[in-house]
Amino acid sequence: xxxxxxRLAMAAAVMTAVTVGVLPxxxxxxxxxxxxxxxxxxxxLVGxxxxxxxxxxxxxxxxxxxxxxxxxxxxxxSIGGSGLRVxxxxxxxxxxxxxxxxxxxxxxxxxxxxxxxxxPLTFERRxxxxxxxxxxxxxxxxxxxxxxxxxxxxxxxxxxxxxEVTGHDRAYATTYLSTPGDHAADETAESFTGTxxxxxxxxxxxxxxxxDAGSVVALxxxxxxxxxxxxxxxxxxxxxxxQRFGRVPAAKRMGVLNVGIAGNRVxxxxxxxxxxxxxxxxxLSQPGVRTIVVLEGINDISRGExxxxxxxxxxxxxxxxxxxxKKLRILGGTLTPFYGYSTWTEExxxxxxxxxxxIRTNKAFDxxxxxxxxxxxxxxxxxxxxxxxHGDHIHLSDAGRRRLxxxxxxxxxx
Numbered sequence: 001x002x003x004x005x006x007r008l009a010m011a012a013a014v015m016t017a018v019t020v021g022v023l024p025x026x027x028x029x030x031x032x033x034x035x036x037x038x039x040x041x042x043x044x045l046v047g048x049x050x051x052x053x054x055x056x057x058x059x060x061x062x063x064x065x066x067x068x069x070x071x072x073x074x075x076x077x078s079i080g081g082s083g084l085r086v087x088x089x090x091x092x093x094x095x096x097x098x099x100x101x102x103x104x105x106x107x108x109x110x111x112x113x114x115x116x117x118x119x120p121l122t123f124e125r126r127x128x129x130x131x132x133x134x135x136x137x138x139x140x141x142x143x144x145x146x147x148x149x150x151x152x153x154x155x156x157x158x159x160x161x162x163x164e165v166t167g168h169d170r171a172y173a174t175t176y177l178s179t180p181g182d183h184a185a186d187e188t189a190e191s192f193t194g195t196x197x198x199x200x201x202x203x204x205x206x207x208x209x210x211x212d213a214g215s216v217v218a219l220x221x222x223x224x225x226x227x228x229x230x231x232x233x234x235x236x237x238x239x240x241x242x243q244r245f246g247r248v249p250a251a252k253r254m255g256v257l258n259v260g261i262a263g264n265r266v267x268x269x270x271x272x273x274x275x276x277x278x279x280x281x282x283x284l285s286q287p288g289v290r291t292i293v294v295l296e297g298i299n300d301i302s303r304g305e306x307x308x309x310x311x312x313x314x315x316x317x318x319x320x321x322x323x324x325x326k327k328l329r330i331l332g333g334t335l336t337p338f339y340g341y342s343t344w345t346e347e348x349x350x351x352x353x354x355x356x357x358x359i360r361t362n363k364a365f366d367x368x369x370x371x372x373x374x375x376x377x378x379x380x381x382x383x384x385x386x387x388x389x390h391g392d393h394i395h396l397s398d399a400g401r402r403r404l405x406x407x408x409x410x411x412x413x414x
Contacts, residue, residue, distance in 0.1 A: 043208050043209070043210055044208065044209065044210075044212075044214070044287075044288050045083075045085075045206050045207070045208055045287040045288055046079065046081065046206060046207060046208070046209050046213075046214055046215050046255045046287055046288030047204060047205070047206050047215045047217075047255045047257045047286045047287045047288055047289065048077040048078050048079050048080070048081070048084075048148070048205050048206060048207050048215075048255045048257075049075045049076065049077045049078060049152075049204070049205040049255075049257065050203060050204045050205070050217070050257035050258065050259060050282075050286060051168040051171070051199055051202075051203055051204075051258065051259065052168060052203075052258075052259040052260065052261045052264075052272065052278065052282050053089050053091055053092065053166050053167060053168055053203045054092060054166075054167070054168065054169065054261065054271070054272040054273070055092035055093075055164060055165070055166065056164075056165040056166070056167045056169060056198060056200075065161045065162065065163050066158060066161070066162050066165050066177075066200055067158050067159070067160050067161035067162045068158070068159065068160065068161060068180050068181075069157075069158065069177060069178045069179065069180055069181065069183075070155055070156065070157045070158070070177075070178040070181070070182060070183040070184050070186075070191070070192075071155070071156050071158060071175060071176075071177060071178075071200050071201075072111050072153060072154070072155045072175065072176040072177075072178070072184075072192055073153065073154050073155075073171075073173075073175045073176075073199050073200065073202050074107055074151050074152070074153050074173050074174065074175070074232075075151070075152055075153075075154065075173075075199075075202065075205055076149065076150070076151050076152075076234050076239070077146070077148060077149070077150060077152055077205055077207075078148055078149065078242040078245070078253075078254075078255045078256045078257075079148040079207065079209060079215075079242075079245070079253050079254070079255045080145060080146050080147040080148035080149075080150075080207060080209075081145065081146070081207030081208050081209035082141075082143065082144060082145045082146075082207065082208050082209075083141035083142065083143065083207060083208035084104070084141060084142045084146050084152075084205065084206070084207050085138050085139050085140070085141045085142075085205070085206050085207075086102075086104065086121065086138070086139050086154055086202060086204065086205050087136050087137065087138050087139070087202070087203055087204035087205075087206075088102070088129070088131060088136060088137055088139075088156070088201045088202060088203075089131070089135075089136035089166045089201055089202075089203045090131040090132065090133060090134070090135055090136065090166050090201065091134055091135065091136055091166050091281075092164065092166040093131075093133045093134075093162070093164050093165070093166050094133050094164050095133060095162075095163075095164070096130050096131065096132050096133065097130070097131050097158065097162050097201070098128060098129070098130045098131075098158070098159060098160065099123075099128065099129050099130075099131070099156045099157070099158060099201070100127065100128040100156075100157045100158075100159055100182065100184075101120065101127055101128070101156075101157045101182050101184040101185065102120070102121040102123075102127075102129075102139065102154065102155065102156045102157075102184060103118050103119060103120055103121060103154070103155045103156075103184045103185055104118070104119055104121055104142065104152055104153065104154055104155075105117040105118035105119065105152070105153045105155070105187065106150060106151065106152060106153065107151040107152070107153045109189075110174070110176070110189050110192075111176035111189035111192035112187065112188060112189040113153055113187040113188075114187075115187060116187075117187070118153075118155070118185060118186075118187050119142060120185070121139040121140070121142070121154075122139065122140045123137055123139055123140060124140070125140065136203065138204075138206075141208070146207065148242075148246070148253070149242070149243075149246060152205065154202050155183070155184040155185075155186075156184060156201065156202075157181075157182040157183070157184045159182075165200055165201070166200075166201055166203075167198050167199050167200040167201060167202075168198060168199040168203070168261075169198055169262070170197070170198075170222075170225055170226070170227070170262045171197055171198050171199045172197065172225075172226050172229055172230075172231055172232070172233065172236075173197070173199070173231065173232055173234075174195050174196075174197065174231055174232055175195065175196045175197065175198060175199060175200065176189070176192035176194070176195055177192065177193075177194035177195065177196060178191045178192050178193070178194070179191050179193055197231055204286070204287075206287045206288070207255075210251065211250075211251040211252070213251070213252055213253055213254045213255075213290065213414060214254060214255070214288040214289060214290030214291075215254055215255030215256065215257055215286060215287070215288045215289050215290060215291075216241075216254050216255070216256055216257070216289075216290065216291040216292070216293060216413050217257045217259060217282075217283050217286050217289050217291070217292050217293070218237075218238045218241075218256070218257065218258050218259065218260065218293045218295065219259055219260070219275055219279070219282070219283055219292060219293065219294050219295070219296060220259075220260040220261075220264070220275075220293075220294070220295040220296045220333075221260060221261060221262060221263065221264045221265070221275075221295075221296050221298065221299050222260065222261075222262035222263060222264075222395060223237075223260070223295060223298070223336065223395065223396060223401075223404075224236065224237065224238065224258060224259075224260030224295055224296070225258070225260035225261055225262040225264075226239075226258075226260070226401070227262050227390070227395045228390035228395045228396055228397060228398070228400075228401070229398060229401070233398075235398050235401055235402070236258055236260075236401060237396075237401040237402070237404035237405045238256050238257075238258040238405070239256075239405075240401060240402045240404075240405030240406070241256050241405040241408060242254075242255075242256040243405075244405060244406070244410065245410070248410065252414065254290070254291070254413060254414070255288065257286055257289075259278075259282040259283060260296075263299060264296065264299065265296075265297075265299045265300045265303070265304075266296050266297050266299075266300050266312060266315045266316075267300055267304075267311055267312070267315055268300070268304070270299075275294075275296050275315075275319075276315050276318060276319065279319055279322060280322065283323075284322060284323070284326055284328070289328060290328065290329060290413075290414075291328065291329040291330070291331065291412075291413045291414075292319075292323055292328060292329070292330040292331065293330075293331045293333060293369065293408070293413075294316065294319060294330065294331070294332055294333060294365075295333035295335075295369075295371060295404075297312050297335050297355060298335050298336065298338060298352070298394070300312055301335070301348050301351050301352050301355070302338055302341065302343040302344070302348060302394070303343060306351060307347075307351075308351065308354065309351050309354035309355045309358060312351075312355055313355065313358050316332065316359075316364065316365075317364060320364055320365060329366045329367075329413075330365055330366055331365055331366060331367045331368065331369055331412060331413075332359040332364075332365035332367075332368050332369070333359075333368075333369045333370075333371045334355075334356040334359050334360065334368070334369070334370050334371050334372035334373065335352050335355055335356055335371075335372060336371050336372050336375055336376070336384065336394075336396070337352075337372065337375070337376050337377070337381065337382055337383050337384050337393075338352075338383075338384075338393060338394040339380070339382035339383035339384075339393065340383055340393030341392060341393045341394040344393075349382055356372055367412045369407055369408055369412065370407065371404050371407055374403050374404065374407040375388040375396065375400050375403055375404065384396070384400065387399050387400070388400030388403055
């Protein structure tokens with residue numbers, strides 16, 4: 001049975017696209033606010049969906065070069081609004097990438113779109129755009145409103161082969177790959193015969209909305225990225241969080257943006273750039289960002305050679321300083337247990353405890369979210385409680401990720 005979806009009626013509007021560099025100066029925070037006449041409601045550009053990009057390398061899931069075909073990607077947005085815009089990124093590429101005939105529609109089922117929902121996107125009024133290496137580009141806005149919590153579908157024809165693809169490896173969402181040619185305007189699924197579980201080039205979606213809530217950005221590793229969920233399940237802890245926002249008045253809802261990378265570390269590059277080095281690009285430059293939640297560091301401990309918590313604490317202090325310089329609120333999440341995981345040792349557990357004590361007691365963060373306390377075994381706090389353990393003793397089950405979302409007090413975010 002298909003999930004009922006509201007028809008999207010949108011018309012393309014004229015606006016100059018914003019082109020950004022390796023550390024994009026996209027309209028973030030107060031800079032995204034639009035001037036309004038006295039007494040009128042202020043409007044601002046707010047992120048409604050995001051992912052953290054990296055350079056994708058050939059794997060079992062990406063065994064061929066992308067290009068000469070249409071890529072169709074699904075993103076579940078958090079809040080609704082007007083003037084929807086998408087951003088395509090070539091930040092990690094080494095050669096220009098051209099996108100032609102980019103469309104946005106609503107998902108009906110799989111690669112099939114809701115009838116008459118598919119609309120062309122333009123870039124500086126053109127139906128094509130070439131993005132240089134190290135850059136990203138925003139589309140012109142689509143004028144009419146789109147509702148929140150919908151699965152929007154971005155289809156992009158990429159005419160030439162791209163060997164170094166900027167994207168997100170563990171999308172936990174199905175991306176549809178067409179047979180050769182331009183099928184971006186198609187609303188049927190007939191030409192989309194291949195699939196992947198990665199997002200390519202698409203890294204942000206934003207809308208214009210009223211009020212002052214803005215967006216919350218979740219910075220993290222696999223626990224935030226959503227390891228353990230099924231494909232297309234949308235059961236990251238951030239997904240559960242924006243479901244909670246659905247129960248509050250529309251003016252108080254916030255966009256929820258997930259910039260987790262599975263395997264990521266705070267201090268060292270490895271799977272993706274380090275969280276500290278990508279903080280400006282992935283977090284501070286998000287449109288309408290108001291609040292940041294940091295839940296990262298367990299990979300530094302479980303895979304590192306640190307003898308104390310000091311390197312991680314120093315990194316958190318740098319993030320806090322950067323956030324406060326932008327007048328943003330930043331919350332610290334305590335690190336969750338990993339006893340029973342292959343890299344656990346007593347020494348590493350001691351460092352985790354030191355980090356958590358500092359997060360809880362130092363008052364450097366604007367608020368603390370005690371994720372550790374929420375999911376640990378009360379009888380043996382070094383390990384996850386059984387209902388919250390995905391099975392490998394470090395990643396969380398669906399119940400565990402839901403528990404994280406319900407540990408956040410919404411009043412902490414606003």
